[in-house]
Amino acid sequence: MMKFSIPPEYCLIINAFNQASTLRGAAAILGMDPPAVVRKVQKISVDFGYLQKIGNRWAVTEEGRRVAQWTDEVLFSQTELTKEKSVLRIS
Numbered sequence: 377m378m379k380f381s382i383p384p385e386y387c388l389i390i391n392a393f394n395q396a397s398t399l400r401g402a403a404a405i406l407g408m409d410p411p412a413v414v415r416k417v418q419k420i421s422v423d424f425g426y427l428q429k430i431g432n433r434w435a436v437t438e439e440g441r442r443v444a445q446w447t448d449e450v451l452f453s454q455t456e457l458t459k460e461k462s463v464l465r466i467s
Contacts, residue, residue: 386420395444425439
């Protein structure tokens with residue numbers, strides 16, 4: 377069985393944090409409460425190191441930026457694929 381090396385939900389959180397640069401902004405993008413995001417951000421930081429706390433603020437690491445970029449590409453590709461209309465011809 378294939379397994380993601382990082383949960384897809386974490387990719388979305390990293391991507392939202394990369395876009396918003398603030399905890400409240402990321403929570404708004406994700407439609408989550410800030411305390412719920414903090415718990416997940418702490419876990420991502422400990423387990424993967426894609427987010428780090430600098431002073432009183434969380435920041436995306438360089439590796440986290442690459443995850444965020446990959447997530448953007450995947451989301452764009454998925455959107456494009458779902459827009460395509462399939463045609464089935466029976467002859």
